Amino acid sequence: MSQSHDHGAHGSSRQRLLVVIAIVLAVFLLEIVGAALSGSxxxxxxxxxxxxxxxxxxxxxxxxxxxxxxxxxxxxxGFRRVEVFGALVNALILIGVAVSVAIGAALRLGGHPEVQGGWMLAIAITGLVGNVAGLLVLRGGAKASINMRGAYLEVLGDTIGSLATIVAAIVIVTTGMEWADSVGSLIIAVLIVPRALSLLREVVRVLSESAPASTDVAEIRKHILGTTGVVDVHDVHVWAITSGAPVFSAHVVVSPKVFAQGRAGALLDELDGCLSAHFDVAHSTFQLEPAEHAAHEGDTHR
Structure with missing residues (x-):
């Protein structure tokens, strides 16, 4: 992946985030006023x-x-792993909010809150419109970056929350059962947690330098061994700098003809092209070595 492409992608991400921040801030102010008016x-x-x-x-x-x-x-x-730490903060914030909302809703279930369903419904619908707009803005960058995916999940949680609030408001308006407000809050909390945990698992996978879930290491070995001139492959490592940026390194044992015929450069190009085309590996490093060198590297190499 070229550096200019990276800069363009990050520039686009920043623009998307600035737009969504403005939308979320407007919806937040609206919901604070609406919550005060409705008691929801x-x-x-x-x-x-x-x-x-x-x-x-x-x-x-x-x-x-x-x-x-x-x-x-x-x-x-570079500094791309900062995106992973950003996603980690997002995941922890989501979990914290879910816990606090669940506790507040559980405590309120035993009381008799006064909730103005009409105000609650009107504000929730307006909030839903804003959240959907935010999702549409972020959707294009959510697949390319774990950081943007964390932001997307934040807004998705708001969208689900708005839907739950709308349902609760409709129940209050049509039946007068004001406890539906607390139930709606509990639903919001329950729906937040799985998405937060999913994001947290992905963060842990990157920070622990595990192979990306979408990467089949055995299949990569098979492709390398199928390349003309390759005798064996060991010391295979696959990890990710951030989501969508897998990195690969390996020691490749080659036949004597590769060095004798001056084909080392061409073989490196072929291997690099194979990983880029078939496995979308952003950065790959190969150490080409003759069999006699591989024989004395030690038992820790595989």
């Missing part, structure tokens, strides 16, 4: 979730800005 815990819960979203989106914006910085002698892969 669900709206307060959703507004609280929006506060976490604003923090998370600002973190994502800072991460996207820092990640666009070029590599240095100290940060040889």
């Amino acid at each position: 815990l669900a709206l307060f819960a959703d507004a609280g979730h929006l506060v976490s979203d604003l923090v998370g989106l600002v973190v994502a914006l800072v991460a996207a800005t820092v990640a666009a910085r070029p590599a240095t002698d100290r940060q040889t892969f």
Whole structure:
């Protein structure tokens, strides 16, 4: 992946995030006013979730800005892993909000809250429109970056929260059962957790330098061994700098003819092209070595 392409992608991410931050801020202010007017815990819960979203989106914006910085002698892969830390913060914020909302809703279930269903419904519908707009803005970048995916999940959580609040408001307006507000808040909390945990698992996978879930290491070995001139492959390592940026390294044992005929450069190009085309590996490193060198590298190599 070229550096100019990286900078263009991060520039696009920053623009998307700035637009969504403006949308979320407007919806937050609207829901705070609406919650005060209606007495709805669900709206307060959703507004609280929006506060976490604003923090998370600002973190994502800072991460996207820092990640666009070029590599240095100290940060040889650049600063793209900052995106992963941004996603980690987002995941922890989501979990914290879910727990606090669930506790508040559970405590309120035993009481007799007064909720103005009409106000609650009107504000929730307006919030839903804003959340859907935010999702449409972020959707294009959610697949390419774990940081943007965290931001997308934040807004998706708001969208689900708005839907739950709308349903609760309709129940209150049509039946007068005001406890539906607390139930709606609990639903919002329950729906937030699985998405937060999913994002957290992906963050842990990257930070622990596990092979990306979509990468089949055995299949990569098979492709390398099928290349003309390759005798064996060992010391295979696959990890990711950030989501969507897999890195690969391996020691490749080649036949004597490869060196004798001066084909080492061509073989490297072929191997690099294979990983890029078939496995979408952004950065690959191969050490070509003759069999006699591989024989004394030790038992730790495989």
